[in-house]
Amino acid sequence: MMSEIYTSLAGLVCFSPLIGALIAGFFAKRIGAFGAQFMTILCVAIAFASALVLFNYMYIEETRVFNYSLYTWIAMPGITFEVGFWLDRLSVGMMLVVTAVSLLVHIYSMGYMKGDPGIQRFFAYVSFFTFAMLMLVGGNNLLQVFFGWEGVGVASYLLIGFWFHKDSAANGAFKAFVVNRVGDFGFLLAMGLFVTYVGSLNFSDIFHRIPDLAAVSLGGMPLIDWICMLLFIGAMGKSAQMPLHIWLPESMEGPTPISALIHAATMVTAGVYLLVRLSPLFEFSPMIRSWILVIGATGGLILGMIAIVNHDIKRVVAYSTLSQLGYMMAAVGASAYGLAMFHLITHAFFKALLFLAAGAVIVAAHHEQDMRKFGGLIHSIPLVGVVFAIGSMSLMAVPLFSGFYSKDAIIAAIGATSLPGAHYAYYCLLMGVMVTSIYSVRAFYLTFLGQPRSNIHIHELSNTIKWPLIILAIPSMGLGYVLAPMAGNLHWFGEAIFYTHQSVTDLAGINGHLNHPGSMAMDAINSAPFILMLLSSFATYWIYRYSWAEKISKIFAPIQCLLENKWYFDWLVEQLLVPFVWIFSRAFNRVGDQLLIDQLMVMGPAKLLESFSLRIKAHISGHLYHYAILMLLGTAVLISKVVMI
Amino acid sequence: MFEVGLLHYMALSGLLFVMGLIGIVLARKNLIALLMCVELVLLSVNTLFISIGHAWGDLTGQVMVLFILAVAAAETGIGLAIFVLIYRASDQVDLEKLDLLKG
Numbered sequence: 001m002m003s004e005i006y007t008s009l010a011g012l013v014c015f016s017p018l019i020g021a022l023i024a025g026f027f028a029k030r031i032g033a034f035g036a037q038f039m040t041i042l043c044v045a046i047a048f049a050s051a052l053v054l055f056n057y058m059y060i061e062e063t064r065v066f067n068y069s070l071y072t073w074i075a076m077p078g079i080t081f082e083v084g085f086w087l088d089r090l091s092v093g094m095m096l097v098v099t100a101v102s103l104l105v106h107i108y109s110m111g112y113m114k115g116d117p118g119i120q121r122f123f124a125y126v127s128f129f130t131f132a133m134l135m136l137v138g139g140n141n142l143l144q145v146f147f148g149w150e151g152v153g154v155a156s157y158l159l160i161g162f163w164f165h166k167d168s169a170a171n172g173a174f175k176a177f178v179v180n181r182v183g184d185f186g187f188l189l190a191m192g193l194f195v196t197y198v199g200s201l202n203f204s205d206i207f208h209r210i211p212d213l214a215a216v217s218l219g220g221m222p223l224i225d226w227i228c229m230l231l232f233i234g235a236m237g238k239s240a241q242m243p244l245h246i247w248l249p250e251s252m253e254g255p256t257p258i259s260a261l262i263h264a265a266t267m268v269t270a271g272v273y274l275l276v277r278l279s280p281l282f283e284f285s286p287m288i289r290s291w292i293l294v295i296g297a298t299g300g301l302i303l304g305m306i307a308i309v310n311h312d313i314k315r316v317v318a319y320s321t322l323s324q325l326g327y328m329m330a331a332v333g334a335s336a337y338g339l340a341m342f343h344l345i346t347h348a349f350f351k352a353l354l355f356l357a358a359g360a361v362i363v364a365a366h367h368e369q370d371m372r373k374f375g376g377l378i379h380s381i382p383l384v385g386v387v388f389a390i391g392s393m394s395l396m397a398v399p400l401f402s403g404f405y406s407k408d409a410i411i412a413a414i415g416a417t418s419l420p421g422a423h424y425a426y427y428c429l430l431m432g433v434m435v436t437s438i439y440s441v442r443a444f445y446l447t448f449l450g451q452p453r454s455n456i457h458i459h460e461l462s463n464t465i466k467w468p469l470i471i472l473a474i475p476s477m478g479l480g481y482v483l484a485p486m487a488g489n490l491h492w493f494g495e496a497i498f499y500t501h502q503s504v505t506d507l508a509g510i511n512g513h514l515n516h517p518g519s520m521a522m523d524a525i526n527s528a529p530f531i532l533m534l535l536s537s538f539a540t541y542w543i544y545r546y547s548w549a550e551k552i553s554k555i556f557a558p559i560q561c562l563l564e565n566k567w568y569f570d571w572l573v574e575q576l577l578v579p580f581v582w583i584f585s586r587a588f589n590r591v592g593d594q595l596l597i598d599q600l601m602v603m604g605p606a607k608l609l610e611s612f613s614l615r616i617k618a619h620i621s622g623h624l625y626h627y628a629i630l631m632l633l634g635t636a637v638l639i640s641k642v643v644m645i
Numbered sequence: 646m647f648e649v650g651l652l653h654y655m656a657l658s659g660l661l662f663v664m665g666l667i668g669i670v671l672a673r674k675n676l677i678a679l680l681m682c683v684e685l686v687l688l689s690v691n692t693l694f695i696s697i698g699h700a701w702g703d704l705t706g707q708v709m710v711l712f713i714l715a716v717a718a719a720e721t722g723i724g725l726a727i728f729v730l731i732y733r734a735s736d737q738v739d740l741e742k743l744d745l746l747k748g
Contacts, residue, residue, distance in 0.1 A: 622747030624679070624740055628669050 183237015239271025300326025
């Protein structure tokens with residue numbers, strides 16, 4: 001009985017956005033812009049409500065893991081691929097976040113996309129994205145996760161390139177797609193290893209076989225290390241870790257609600273979610289976790305630094321997303337899976353808020369994104385200024401705001417682990433706090449404070465833009481305080497996350513701290529992250545207050561040059577990889593595609609037939625008596641054969 | 646008295662058949678002649694049927710001939726209709742000039 005309820009609820013959560021997408025996509029002309037908006041919002045609201053009910057079952061009524069296969073997709077000797085749901089506290093919590101943010105973004109988009117000719121297409125894509133993301137989150141096997149993984153990739157591609165007539169948007173979409181393929185390749189190889197060594201892609205089978213996997217060695221490295229490495233490469237692509245992060249800033253060419261939903265709150269956190277979901281594997285691979293820690297922390301610091309010199313309000317927020325993803329990854333590396341999810345959840349809300357607020361600024365300023373042209377906007381759009389400040393403070397980890405609990409806990413957890421590289425990661429992330437404060441205060445000051453630097457006629461904001469901002473501001477402030485005692489329990493995701501004994505001892509201290517959010521905020525006042533945050537924010541404020549920015553940038557000219565060129569990552573890729581790939585793909589195109597397939601296999605038989613019939617044709621006179629002779633001769637030959645037999 | 650036997654009939658039939666074939670192959674001018682030659686071939690077969698049927702005392706041969714005649718009539722009708730159409734389309738029934746299928 002209960003299992004039927006779960007199945008139908010999970011089905012409602014996953015498939016109602018798909019239905020909305022199909023209706024909005026295929027009946028776009030018939031139902032019109034408003035119909036498409038209404039249907040997709042209704043469907044996502046149904047999904048959100050069902051996720052709430054599931055949340056109630058999982059968290060309040062303490063239901064255990066529910067694993068159900070909906071139907072068998074492919075059955076082969078030795079392996080079956082199924083479509084099913086794996087419901088536990090982790091997936092249901094994630095579903096709730098996805099549907100909540102998606103619902104708000106849908107509503108916000110009504111205002112943001114008003115008057116766009118492709119509005120039905122937009123809503124169809126966003127709903128399709130929600131569906132794919134929920135399939136990724138709820139899947140009970142890796143193949144379904146991969147389906148969702150690719151689905152969100154496609155939706156991201158379509159939405160980044162939504163205004164495809166702009167070259168920059170088309171190129172950004174292309175870049176995102178190609179860079180993600182690199183990561184997906186790792187994911188696919190990992191799935192191949194699972195199929196070979198486990199013979200199944202179902203989570204339940206994989207988790208049962210981990211002790212066996214840990215014993216196997218492949219090419220001098222334990223098999224589990226290979227698997228974890230490949231999975232991490234997959235996560236690096238989707239979650240934009242160094243050096244596969246280069247697509248995320250380009251993705252800002254898409255409409256802003258998309259940046260909030262896909263490139264801040266949900267899709268880019270899919271990689272983190274995947275690693276958390278597979279925590280039983282990663283717990284047995286300390287070496288790869290060490291790498292995750294180092295790569296995540298490095299990204300958390302240096303990618304955030306780029307935001308300091310960027311002038312595009314959306315890209316500043318995008319780089320801060322990269323930096324926060326680094327924090328989450330580092331937390332996964334330090335075995336603090338629960339804290340990674342905690343930061344993922346708080347980040348989903350405050351970063352969605354920041355993006356939507358940035359979008360509101362962009363709408364108000366008639367699609368101007370350059371912060372150098374803003375200034376003093378707090379007087380004209382005070383609501384947006386306030387929510388942007390709330391989002392920024394949450395991002396900067398101001399005590400009592402939600403980002404504070406997750407971020408401080410992550411930094412403390414990394415300080416407490418004993419993995420190689422933990423010290424490096426700890427200092428990177430501490431510096432990262434400073435960097436976060438600098439760019440947050442800078443963005444806020446340049447946009448909302450000071451004197452207007454150009455003549456902007458403020459465009460009136462509609463209610464569908466304002467209300468999602470107000471609603472998102474609430475979890476951005478209070479969610480951390482509410483969730484902190486839960487996150488303080490190592491097992492707040494129930495059985496979804498596995499810890500080794502070592503991790504439990506490492507993390508014990510931090511979690512005790514989180515149980516008292518009030519006193520944690522008080523204690524933070526003399527902790528290193530808080531002091532660094534305070535110093536750097538005030539310093540930044542004074543620098544812009546007294547216009548010292550020019551002078552300071554002259555002193556740090558080399559660093560500024562480095563940052564303005566984004567640490568030369570894009571340059572390196574363009575110089576080293578792109579020509580190489582270009583030559584290869586051109587060779588494959590010429591030899592494989594054009595010569596072998598086009599010329600030989602497709603045109604070959606046709607050409608052969610043509611030349612044959614051209615030769616025959618020369619001897620055809622078209623006279624009836626010639627046909628008659630041939631016919632008679634043929635008959636004679638046939639009859640003589642019959643008679644001979 | 647010269648007795649006319651089965652062999653004579655068969656020879657006649659063979660003669661008609663060969664004449665018909667030669668006519669079909671050599672007809673270069675007139676479509677009507679071509680059609681007549683086809684008829685000739687059919688009639689030669691008919692002669693053969695009747696004579697052999699008579700010799701063996703079997704009526705099936707003659708029944709067959711009736712069928713063939715019916716088919717031949719239909720075929721001639723269709724053939725003539727085609728010729729009329731050809732004539733309407735190109736104002737002639739000259740076989741030399743009907744070479745639309747020439748390669």
